[in-house]
Amino acid sequence: MATQTICFIRMPVIRLRHQISVLLAMCLAAQLIAADEDPYLSAISSEAAKVEATAPELDSDEVNATESATEGPSVHAFEDDLKTRYMGTFTFYKRLPRRAREEIFEEYKDGASIDEIRKKIMDRFLN
Amino acid sequence: MGISMKRLYCQIVTVFFMMFSIQTIADEQATGSEMAVGLSGKKPYIHVIHEGRSVKVQRVQDPDYELKGYYAKTARKCPPFCLQPMQVDSSVATIGEVEVFEFMETKLRDNKGLLIDARTPEWYERGTIPGSINIPFTTLSKEGTAENDAALAIFGGKPRGEVGTLSLKLEEMGLLDSDDKTEKWDFSNAKELVLWCNGPECGQSPRAIKGLLKVGYPANKIFYYRGGMQLWQLWGLTTVVPGE
Numbered sequence: 001m002a003t004q005t006i007c008f009i010r011m012p013v014i015r016l017r018h019q020i021s022v023l024l025a026m027c028l029a030a031q032l033i034a035a036d037e038d039p040y041l042s043a044i045s046s047e048a049a050k051v052e053a054t055a056p057e058l059d060s061d062e063v064n065a066t067e068s069a070t071e072g073p074s075v076h077a078f079e080d081d082l083k084t085r086y087m088g089t090f091t092f093y094k095r096l097p098r099r100a101r102e103e104i105f106e107e108y109k110d111g112a113s114i115d116e117i118r119k120k121i122m123d124r125f126l127n
Numbered sequence: 128m129g130i131s132m133k134r135l136y137c138q139i140v141t142v143f144f145m146m147f148s149i150q151t152i153a154d155e156q157a158t159g160s161e162m163a164v165g166l167s168g169k170k171p172y173i174h175v176i177h178e179g180r181s182v183k184v185q186r187v188q189d190p191d192y193e194l195k196g197y198y199a200k201t202a203r204k205c206p207p208f209c210l211q212p213m214q215v216d217s218s219v220a221t222i223g224e225v226e227v228f229e230f231m232e233t234k235l236r237d238n239k240g241l242l243i244d245a246r247t248p249e250w251y252e253r254g255t256i257p258g259s260i261n262i263p264f265t266t267l268s269k270e271g272t273a274e275n276d277a278a279l280a281i282f283g284g285k286p287r288g289e290v291g292t293l294s295l296k297l298e299e300m301g302l303l304d305s306d307d308k309t310e311k312w313d314f315s316n317a318k319e320l321v322l323w324c325n326g327p328e329c330g331q332s333p334r335a336i337k338g339l340l341k342v343g344y345p346a347n348k349i350f351y352y353r354g355g356m357q358l359w360q361l362w363g364l365t366t367v368v369p370g371e
Contacts, residue, residue: 041247041265043207044331048249051197073174073181081232084169111176113237 078108082117089118092125100124164188164363167225175231175258177367182257184231187363198326198360208328211353215333218346221353222321224362230321230350231258240319241282245335246356254366256323256359261369264324264331268338279342283317309343321350326357 073081083090093101104124108117162171164186172185193199214221222230227242234240235258244251244259251261262281266274276286290310298305307314320339324331336349360366 040207040330043204044247045249047203047208048247048253051250051253073183077172077174085232109181111179111181111236114233115237 073109075105078105085114086118089121093121096121096124162188163190166228166364170228173228173232175235177257177259178369182365182367184228184257184365192363194361194363198357203328205328207330209330210327211330211333213353215336215351216340216346219336219340219349219351221351223352224354224358224364226350227256227321227323227352230319234319238318240321243320243322243332243335244324245322245332246324246329247331250325250356252369254356254368256356257365257367259323262335264335264338267335268341270338270342275338275342279312279344282320282344283314284344285313285316287311287313307345312343314343314345314348317345317348319348319350320344321352323352323355326355327353328357329355 079090079093082093093104096104104117104120107120112120162185165171166173166184166186172183174181175184176182230240231242235242242256242259244255244261245264245267246261247263247265248261251259251263255261262278266272266278269275280286287308287310294303295310297303298308307317322332322335322339324333324335332351332355336351339349340346356366
């Protein structure tokens with residue numbers, strides 16, 4: 001009976017010890033991860049301060065080119081792209097009335113996917 | 128008589144096809160000749176949507192241009208800024224600039240892919256590659272956090288919720304489709320990702336990629352652009368400052 005009592009007391013103690021050691025191991029692992037990442041993060045952070053927030057230096061002509069570039073793709077570039085990648089769709093596109101072509105180009109400029117553009121061209125062509 | 132008509136028809140078609148090919152080549156050469164330094168053999172420039180506006184990605188046209196500033200540096204303290212291996216993982220493809228252009232024109236434009244600037248926000252704010260979104264490696268390398276879950280959802284991953292033991296067993300046995308699925312995530316419709324950071328000396332995107340692999344993101348949908356910002360700028364390619 002006495003032996004049994006000792007066993008009952010020992011069991012939870014062993015379990016508790018096990019849980020604590022698992023928790024300690026987890027804490028240690030977490031600390032190791034944090035120790036590994038924090039110096040890296042602080043090194044990255046101090047290095048970032050050395051970067052100037054500018055694009056590569058351009059001469060004035062190139063600056064103008066870049067400024068106009070942000071206005072969006074030209075119809076010519078769009079049509080070239082369509083012709084290169086989807087010749088069939090381009091053939092149907094060319095047969096559309098001017099207004100429909102302009103509308104499709106506007107959607108392309110606003111970021112419509114090429115799948116949507118192709119579908120729209122076929123819709124406009126068939127209807 | 129019938130045979131000679133057929134032959135004539137065949138010859139006309141051939142001539143028409145040749146004329147069409149010549150015209151296409153001439154068109155391409157005319158476009159390319161406007162720019163002295165093209166992006167690649169085929170493209171003088173491309174357009175990419177960044178923060179809702181279209182940005183023309185091209186190279187600096189001055190042949191005498193030399194890179195200045197931070198990205199012209201040849202060395203940084205190592206560790207921590209050590210040269211990275213060519214491959215982050217044997218299952219993940221490493222790509223170069225031409226593949227990035229191709230990705231921008233196809234997957235990115237068609238919303239089937241994302242260009243990820245995996246650097247911390249303070250780097251992103253100082254300039255990025257057009258079309259990129261900023262998901263720092265710190266987010267992607269912490270599995271199970273709300274931030275990580277949100278990022279995976281942005282990439283097209285779907286949380287699976289409670290999956291029954293039987294379903295998991297059947298998936299394990301190959302009786303149910305388990306491609307691109309983990310216990311927690313369904314990556315069947317996940318987007319293709321190109322991750323990049325500061326260049327060959329930068330460990331931020333490799334850490335992000337390792338984080339993604341750890342959560343089970345399909346390796347064939349991950350691409351590592353090792354050149355990063357340093358090589359992008361070395362080639363005089365367009366960069367943008369977010370919010371400007």
